[in-house]
Amino acid sequence: MQNTKTDDVLVYRLGAGCDLADIEEGNTYQGKVQGFATFGMFVQINDRIKGLVHKSNMKEEHKEKDSVLVRVRQVRPNGNIDLEEVQHQVYQVQNVERKSTTVRISDLPGKVGRTVAVEGEIAQVKQTSGPTIFTIVDDTGSQNAAAFVEAGVRAYPQAELGDIVRIIGEVMMRNNQLQIEVDALTVLGDEEAVAVQARIEKALDARAEPENIPLLVKSEVLENLRPEMRKVAKLIRKAIFTSQPIILRHHADADGICSAVAIEQAVVSLIRESGGDFDAEYFLFKRAPSKAPFYEIEDITRDLDFSLKDNVRYGQKIPLVILTDNGSTEEDEPSYKIASVYDIPFIVVDHHHPDATIDKYLKAHVNPYHVGGDFGITAGMLGTEVARLINPKVEPLIRHLPAVAGVGDRSEAPERALFLALVRDQYTEDDCKDIALALDYEQFWLRFNDGREIVKDILNISGNTERHKKLVRLLVDGANTMIEDQMSASMPHVVPRVLKNEANLFLLDVEIHAHKFTFPPPGKTSGEVHDRLCKQNAGKPVVTIGFGPDFAVLRSRGVLMNIPRMVRELRNEIPGGGISGGGHLVVGSIKFVEGMRDVVLEALIEKIADAQIQR
Template identity: 45%
Template sequence: MSESSSQSDGTPIVYDLDPECTRSDLEAGQYYRGTVNGVVEYGVFVDVSESVSGLIHESSLETEYAVGDDVIVQLAEIKADGDVSFEPAALDSYDLVEKRPSYDRSVVSTLADSNGDTVHLEGAVVQIKQTRGPTVFQVRDETGIVPCTAYEGAGVRSHPEVEVGDLVHVAGTVGSRNGGVQVEVDRLDVLDGDQEQSVGARLEAASASQSDPIEVEPTIDWPALDEMRSDLADIARQLRRAVLEGRPIRIRHHADGDGMCAAAPVEIALERLIEDVHEDTEAPRHLLKRLPSKAPYYEMEDATRDLNYSLGDRARHGQKLPVLLMIDNGSTAEDTPAYRTLDSYDIPVIVIDHHHPDPEAVDPYVDTHVNPYLYGEDYRITSGMLSVELARMLHPSLGDELDHVPAIAGLADRSKADAMSDYLELAAEAGYDESHLDDIVAALDYAAYVLRYDAGRGFVTDLLGIDDEQRHRELIDLLADRARQDTDRQLEANTDHVEHERLANGAHLYRLDLDEFAHRFTYPPPGKTTGELHDRKVEATGEPVITVGYGPDFAVLRSDGVRLDIPEMVTDLNDELPGAGVSGGGHLVVGSIRFVPGMREAVIDSLIEKMADAELDEALSSSST
C-alpha cells in the first residue's frame, strides 16, 4: 500500500529512514531526508539509509553541495539495474516522519522450523530477566511466547528503554537452548503510533479467542453442577488468559485428600497449557507453583510467604505478579486479612471451595468465587469434583484421564451426594474399584501428613494414578498399609481413655484428650485421629454421634446425625466467652476450632452444651475437612 506524500492539510511529509531500511522501503514520488556522501562531475550522491544511496543528476542541480550536507530529495525512480535516481526538493515547510524498515513477519509457533534464519517478530514483552550474561526478553505474539536474548556485556541490561508491557519489533536469529527455541536479538524497537495500535489489537483479539475454555461434556449428568460449570468456565477463561499473557499462577489448596484431588488435576492442565504456549522449556517450573495449606483457611503466614516470593520473582526475574487460585480453601472470614494484603498489590484471587462460606467477608477481595453453598447446594459437592471439571476445560488432553478422581475426592471427604454412585461407576469403568479407591484415600492422607508444606509435585500425580499405572499401584499398596497400621496403633493406645456420655438430645458424645492420650508428632495427626475414632463409634452404635478430640488450645469436631453449625457455634462462643479467642470453622458438622489454653475447660463445656441442644437428623452425615 502506497504511503501519502502529504498530510491531510497539504503539508508535505519527508521520511527519515531507519538506518536498516532498504530499497524496498522506498516509493517513487516520496520525499526523504538524506546526507551528501559524494560530489562528482555528473551529480551528487545522497545516502538516505546505511544501504540506500542514489544520484541527483547534475542536470537537476541548482545548488552546490558539499559532502556531509543535509538534503531533502524526492525519489524519481529505481531503475531496472537497481540504481536509485533522486531529484532535489525545495520545500518551505514539511513534517518529518520516521520510517522503519519493512519486513516479512514471522510468528512464534513457526520458529522451530526456522533454526539459523533471521526472523522478524511483533509482540508484547511479558517478562525481562537480567542474567549474568544476556538480558532475556520473553516476547509474546498471537501464537506463543519465546525468549529473545540480547547481549551488551556480562550482566549488563540490554535495551534499558524497553519495559514489561511494551509492544516491540524484534529482528534476530533463531537458535536453541535447553531443547527449546530462542531468538538472538539483532534489533529491538518499541513500537508506537499506528503500528503499536495494530499489534495491540491483534494480540487482544488473539487472547480473547484463545482464552475460551475447552468445550467438554461434564463427567457425569448432574443438574447440581450445571450452574457452577458456567462459572467454572469463567475461571478457566481467566486462567487460560493468564497463561497466554505470561502471568504466573500460584495454587493454594487444603492439605488433605480432597484438596489434592482438586489441585493436582488443575496443576497438570495448566502445566500442559504453559508448555504449549512457551518455547522456553523451563517456563512451567517458573510460572506455576502449587502449595498446600495446613490450616482450613488462608493464613497470613502463607499469604506473606506467597507475596514475598512473588515480589522477589518480579525483582530478580522480571515476572508479573501472579494470579492466586485458592482450592478447597478460602471461603471464610478467616481468609480476609490475607486477601486484603494481596489486594494492596492488585493480585487477582480466584476461589473454588466447598466449606461453609462467608461471601460478605471474602467477595470484596476475590475476583471469582465458586462454592456449592452459593448455588443452593452444600459441602457434598466437593472441591475435587468441581476442579476436575475445571481442569478438563483448561486443556484438551484431559478428556477421560481424570474419570476416577472425583470419586476419590468424594470418598476422601465422605461425601453422601446422590451423584457418588455415578462417580463410583465412572471410576470402575476406568479400572478403579471402590476398594482400590479407599486405598488411594488412605495413601493420600498419609502423603499429606509426611509432605507437610511440600507440594509433592509428581508424587501426588502418581498417587492419583494419572501417569505411571505400575508405580501408582506399588505406592498405594505401600502407603495405604502404612497409614492403616499407624492409625490402628494410635487408636489402640487411646481407646481406653475415650470418655463417653449421652447428651440431652440423645446423641452419643465421645471425648478424647489428644494431648494426654495420643502419640504426638506422628501419623495420624489430631484431625485424622479424631475422625477415625468417630467413624468407628458411628459404625459401632449406628446412632447419632459427636466426637471431640482436643488439645491445649484446639478442638477437632466430628458429627453424624446431629444438626450442628460449627461456624455459628464459633460466633456464639466468642460472644459468650470474652477473652477465649475462639476461631476456626470448616463444614457445618465437621471442623476445628482454636482458643487460648487458659479457657479450654470453659470452651469445651460450652461446646457440649450447644451440642446437647442441637436437633438430631438421622439422614445427616459428616464430611471430612
C-alpha cells in the same frame, strides 16, 4: 541521493535491525568511528554494518566513537562498503527501519533463518549472565527474544514489563527451542500500542474461551456451577497464554490434593502446548499445600515473598493465585487484605460453607453452596471438572480423581457413587480409599512440600501402574499400622456423654491420650475415633470432639450443626476466649486461648445439645 541545497540535506539514521539490503549508494548516513587502519578509518553505520573511509576521503582527524556523517560511494559485490566523510552544518535526519514483515508468533516455526518483526506485550524480562530474555505475547502465542549488549548487561532498559513493543530480529533455534535474536526493540507509541493491545485482547479472549464439553457425570449441582467453572477455566487459560505465573494453593488432604493435581495437570500441559520454555512449567507454575483448610497469613507471606522476588529478579508478572479446598470463609479474609495491597488476583474452587464478605476479593468463586449444593460435592470433583475445561486432553489422566476425593472426604452426596461408577473398570471403591489414605499419609511427611512426582505416582498419573500399586500398598500398610497404634492408645480414654437432644457426644483429649508429632495428626485421629464410634453406635446421632490445650476438632453424624456459625456466636459470647475456626457445617475445628478451654468446650457442647437431630 545527496541534495544540493544545504538546508535540505537528508541524513539517514539506520535502525538496529537494518542490514546491507537497506543501504543505498549515494545516501548520507550517521555513523560512529569504530577504529583505524593505515589506509583509513572504519565507521559503524549500525551494530551490523560498517564501512571504510579511505584516508583520502577523510575531512579531519577523529578518535574512536566520534560521530561522523558518511556518504556511501559504493557497495561492492563482496559486501564491503566504500564511504566518504561529508560535513553539513544543517540537515534533516530520517530514520530507516528494517523492511521486515510483521508476523504472528504462531507463524515463527516456518520463519527460521529469516529476519521478521513481531508486535506484542512484554510478559517477562529475565536478565541472564549473557543476554536479556524478553518474553513476548501476541494474539497467537508467546515467544522468547534474546537481546545482547554485554554479558549480564540489561538490553533496552527503556522497555518494561507490560509495554507493547515491536521486535525485529532473526528467528533461530537455540537448544532445540525457537528464539528471536533481537536486532531492534521499539516501545510503541500510545496510538500504535492501543491498537496492538486491543487486537491481542480480542484474540486472547476468544482463544481463552473453554470448549463446551459435557460433565463427567450427570449432576444438577455441577450443571448449575458450569458457568462459574467456565469463568474460572477462562481466567486460568488467559493467564497461561499471557505468561502470567500461577500459584495453586490447596488443603493438604486427599480431597485438596486431588483437586489441585487435576488443575496442575491441565495447566502444565497447556503451558507446554503454548510453546513455553523447557522449564516454563516450573517457573510459571507452583503448587503448594496449606496445612489449614484456609489461606493462612503464613501462606500469603510465603507466596508474596516469592512473587515479589521473582518480579524483581526475573521480571515476572504478579501471579494469579488459585485456592482449592480452601478460600471461602472469613478466616481467609486477613490474607486477602494483605494480597489486595499488591493487586494479586484470586480464584477459589472450594466446598466449605462460604461467607458473604469474601467474594469482593475474588475474580471467580466455584462453590456448591452458591447453587443449593453442599460440601458433599468435594473440591476434587470441582477441580477435575475445571481442569477438563482448562485442557480437555488431560481427562484420561485425571478422571478417577473425583472418586478418590469423594471417598477420601467421606462424601455422602449421590455424585460420589456416580464418580465411582465412572472408573469402576480401573479402580474399585477400596482402591480409591487406599489411594486417598496413601495421599494423606505421604502429605503428612511431605509437610509444606508438594511432592509433585511422588504424588503423581500415588495417583497413577505418571504412567507406571506397577510402581503405583507397590507404592500405594506400602504407604497404606504404614498408615494403617500407625493408625491402629494410635487407636489402641486413644480409644480407652474416650469419655461418653448423652446430650439433652439425645445426641451421643464423645470427648477425647488428644494432647494427653494420643501420640504427638506423628501420623495420624490430631484432626485425623479424631476422624478415625469418630468412624469407630459411629460403627459402635449404628443408627444413633454421634458427635466426636478431639481437643487439645487450645483447639478442638469436631466430627458429627446425624446432628444438624453449623460449625462456622457456632464459632462466630462463641466468639461474641465469650470475651477473652480468642476464638476462631470454621470448616464444613458438621466437620470443622475451633481454636481458643488455653486458659479458656473448659469454658469454650462447655459452651460449644451446649450449642451441640441445642442442635436438631436428623430423623
